[in-house]
Each structure stands twice: as C-alpha cells, then as structure tokens.
Amino acid sequence: MTASALKLGMVGGGEGAFIGAIHRMAAALDGDWRLVAGAFSTDAGRNGRTGTQLGLDPQRVYASFEEMLEGERALPADARIDAISIVTPNHLHAPMAIAALEAGFHVFCEKPMAMSVAEAQAIAQAVDRSGCRFGLAFTYSGYPMVEEARARVARGDFGKIRLVQAEYLQGWLSQPIDTQGNKQAEWRTDPARAGLGGCLGDIGTHAFQLAEHVSGLRVESVSADLSIHVPNRRLDDDVSALLRFEGGARGTLKASQVAAGEENGLKLRIHGERGGLEWAQMEPNTLTLRWLDRPAEVVRAGGPGLQASTLPLLRTPAGHPEGYVEAFANLYRAFGAAIRGTAGIWFPGVPDGLRTMKFVEAVVANAASAQKWTSIESGENE
Template sequence: MKRTLRLAMVGGGEGAFIGSIHRAAAALDGDWRLVAGAFSSDPERNRRSGEMLGIEPERTYPSLDALLVAEAALPPEKRIDAVSIVTPNHLHAPMAIAALDAGFHVFCEKPMALNMEESRQIAQAAARSGRQFGLAFTYSGYPLVEEARVRVARGDFGKIRLVQVEYSQGWLSQAIDREGNKQAEWRTDPARAGLGGCLGDIGTHAFHLAEHVSGLQVQELCADLATHVPDRRLDDDVSVLLRLTDGARGVLKATQVAAGDENGLKLRIYGEHGGLEWAQMEPNTLNLRWLDRPAEIIRAGGPGLADSTLQRLRTPAGHPEGYIEAFANLYRAFANRIAGEVGKDCSFPSVDAGLRTMAFVESVIANNASDRKWTELAAG
C-alpha cells in the first residue's frame, strides 16, 4: 500500500493566498501530509504560521537552508519526501536547486524562475539529483481540460488550424501595487517577479494550456506588450500572434487591467471538422461544435469520458469540482510518480513545461523590443 508522503513548505505563511491553496490541494487525497516548513522570513510570523498549521515547533525552521540540513539528518521514516515552494519568483531557482541537490523532490509555483538561465540550472539540478520537479500550472489539472486534450490527440476535429487562448483579469486596473497590496507589489517588481508582469503571471498559464491541449508547439510569435497603469514597471497587458507546428495559427491575449473581469481563462481550438471551447469559470463544461452535426455539451461526470479524465474526477455528475480539485490532481499525480504507481495518473507539468514557458516569456519580450515582425521561439 502506498504510504502518505511527507511535505515541507517554503513560503506560504500567515496572510499568503497561494500557500493555503497548495496545502488544501496536497491534503485532499491523503497522499501528502505537511510536517515541516519555513513559512516566512519574519521569525514571529513564521512561528505563528507553524503553530496555526500544527507543525512541531522544532520543524518550523527559520530558513530553507536550516530545513534541508535538519531534515536530511532525520531517519528516513521521519524526514520529508518533498519541498513545496510557494515564494515570489526570484526565490524559485535558488530554493529549488538547493532542495533537489539535498535529495528532495520539488513542487514549485510558476513561473519556473526569473529567466531561462535559471530555468536551465533547475533542469540540470533535477537531472543530476534524479528527483522529480513539478510546476503548478494548475489548469492542466481540470478533468475537462484532460478530456479536451484527449479528443484533440485522437483526431476528433481533424488537423488543427486555430488555437485561441485568453486570460482576462481586472485586479491590477488601479495602482494597488503602490498602495500597500503585497500580492500586487511583488508581482510588479522586476527584481522579484522577473522579466514579465502579466506575461509571467498569467500569460504563462495561457501559453501552457494552449500547447498542452492542442498538442502543438509555438514556433514563431509576434507580440505587443503594454503597461496601462502609469509608472508601473512591468507589463499589465499582453497580445501575441502565434505560428504553431503543422501550419496552425493562434492568438494569445492576457491582461490584468480588464476592469471588472475576475479570472477569465478561455481556450478555443478548431480543426477541419469542428472545435472545442473550455472556460475556467465554468470548468465542468466542455463545448464541442461541428460542421455537419449539432453542437455537443460534455459534462464532468457524464457519459463518454476518457479513462484519463475519469481518474481526475472525484464526484458524480452534477457535483461541481473546481480549482482546488484541479490543483489536487497535480499533487496526486506528483505523488504517484514518486511512488511509481503504474497505471495511475502520473501526468503533471514538469521541467519541460518550465523551460517552454520561460522560452515563451523571453521570446515575447525580445519580439516586443525589436522591429522584427516574427521571433522564433527556441526549444528551451
């Protein structure tokens, strides 16, 4: 019987949004148990966070370095199996590399790092350590995203011609990054967010979803980056034309200044015979449209779903599943891969996804800064 794996978390302490999401997702299926952490660089906040989460005081560490040294010294039956990194982007690479080199698996928030060079260093650390590295491209964990991927891959729509993806938010429509909003403040700081603002934060989600479901890769792109809020240091609006493999064409739109929008991630893919549409705010519905027959609505838990889709469902039809469950699917697949669970879902975004998305970020920035119409997207 597969044992429950032991998890440590770095970041995600008191007041942090994404840390609580990771913890809920990791715990949902009983595959993971949080036993240690370094939750904040502020000693008192770190202590309160560990206490709130029921962590033994001696395993609430002041830093990742202290955590790695102490956990490595514990007997195998007690030490952690993996580290979850939920810090701002500038800490992803040094922390991931240190944890991998210490012999621990790593599950990391996206984007992978600040730039391609750091991303390659993580990939090298994962290769030499033999440990797993997972990335929180959450939307690939939704059951009907998997169903869409399966139907495209088996040729239901014929040769794919068009890929359209958009991610529309409005929460950065005002200068809240200069008004004390901590989530906004670090995401618009190049030193901590990296090369892209909206581009790195949600543009990478859109890009990963488009390639993941279509099965195609972006070969060239033509980009326009904009910063609408005065004095903001990173982009808050992204528009990209895409040329994909097999002659397909695409459009990617990501913005965080669509005032009033919440979390409008949508994907449309069209082939010779029909197409599909999926929207994150209605995640249990997949719409199919055809040239020669009536449109179809596929529902989570309904008939006709692929085996790999069924593995990502937890409840019968009509019982909504959402964001935390999608996140949990990635944590469960990560645990299955570590445990070598043959025949179970072991699919999660890993090093290759991190390299591809970072190549996308750097190519968009290079194209926007140049006078060239098209920029090649390197393999990563």
C-alpha cells in the same frame, strides 16, 4: 490521509499568502500528503504563528529554507520530508529548487519556473542529476475537462488543428494597488522578484502552457505587444500576441491584469478541420464541442462520453461541481504517484517550465523589436 501519506515541507506561504494555503488544501484533499515541516516566512513571528495554526511540530517550523534543508536531512530517512513545495516569489524558485533537489528532496514549484531560460535550464540539469521529481503548478492542466480536451484533440476528433485561441483576463491590477500596500501585487510588478514579465509571466505563461498542452502543438514564433496601462508600473500589465504553430496552425494569446471587472478568465478555444472545442476555467466542468455536421455537444465532468484518461481526475458524480482546489489536488496526486513509482499520471514539470520561459523571453524580445516574428526556440527575431 493514507497510511503511506507522503511528507511535505513548504517554503513560503505564511499567514495571509494566497497560494500557500491553496497548496496545503490541495495536498490535504485526497490524504496523499501530510504537511510536516515549513519555512513559511523570514519574519519569525509570522513563521511561528503559521506553524502553530497548522499544528506542526515546532521543531519543524524552520527559520529559513536553508535550516529546513539541514534539519530535515538530519532526520532519519523515514521521518524526513519527501518533497518541498516552493511557493515564494519567482526570484527564489531556481536557487531553492536547485538546493532542494541537490539535497535529495523532490520539488513541487510555483510557476513561472524561474526568472529566465538560463535559470530554468539550471533547474532542469539539477533534476537530471538528482533523479528527483519536479512538478510545476500549472494548475489548470489538472482540471478533468482540460484532459478531456487534450485527449480528444490527440485522438483526432477535430482533424488537423488550424486555430488556437488562448486568453486569460483578470482585472485586479487595474488600479495601482502595487504601490498601495497589496503584497501580492507588489512583488508581481517588481522586476527584481517577478522577472522579465509582469502579466506575461504571471498568467500569460498559464495561457501559453495550456495552449501547447491541449493542442499538442508547439508554437514556433510569436509577434507580441506588451503594454503598461497603470502609470509608473514597471512591468507589463497587458499582453497581446499572435502565434504561429508548427504545422501551420495560427493562434492568438491575450492576457491582461487590467481588464477591469474580469475575475480569472482563462479560456481556450481550438478549431480543426471538422470542429472545435471551448473550455473556460470559470465553468471548468463543461467542455463544449462544436461540429460542422452535427449539433454542438456539451461534455460534462462526471457525465457520459468521457475519455478513459479523464476518469481518474474526477471525485464526484456529474453535477457536483469540482473546482480549483480539486484541479490543484490532481497535480499533487499525480506528483505523489510519480514519487511512489505507481503507474504514472501526467503532471506539468520541466518541459512545460522550459517552454514557458522561452515564450516569456521571446515575447519580451519581440515586443522591443520592429521585426514581426520571433522564434520561441532560438529567441531570434526573424
């Protein structure tokens, strides 16, 4: 932790939750942030226990999000939290983000940004009004080799991009665990808390954000098939989509949470006129480049040949694996740097959030239609 460690509050993430703990590790890793306040659960006992386990001042373990806003605003400026991490189910993202921004706190929010494009736009407006920073946990963008990939595409290493293939395969929802007490599964398959998309919103958005971020290209239209494989489930657990990018590149996006036996198989492949790249999240420190006219190259985190923009995202020498928490920590570090006003490292935020919400709505519209293509921007079937 540094002299100037920024002060963080958290909403959600009580004991037993997965992603809240990850946010806390990510924030702690580099010493840039210090968690000092939280409203971890609406269950008072769980909330208190979480605060105690985390060693927080009991005065700053708040019974509710609203009380946290109020309590922190009442503190002297140099004592109060700088930012709030929102790690709740999706339906709370927009109201909480807007309230936090309006209260003058920077916001780091879990994805997807919101329940709808309209909500996402409302957040975007609140960001503009408040002058605060808004970060979005598109965690995979924080991996060094994702930046390496992006920078090489942008530099034109592969020539004009022709193909983009994004996939994200999980198997953990292969059985009806959402009706058997698994809380993570429960809200993710509940339209009231998850939104329009199930698998689509939860991980399809990651694949989409990564595809656009690394290719540097926008998807213009989508043709999609949503399906539900586990009986009585109310939201899609499997997504397949064809993508048409600006400039003529074609793509596919596959996301599934019923690919039984798969773990967290996010993979991106991009091909241009002269070669292509492949990156897979489960071996994140490797980026494979293939070429028409010479042998494939294996670019490695910490190894020779990296782009300048990749270097600041590394903590260890080559061969000492950095993982998911480190990628996440890169986002917190960049978000913190933005708040401090130091030289900017990119982090995902409003533009990524808006695009992914438009993607969700376009896929849902297309899947319900007999028309082949739906525009991402307009949401119109074509």
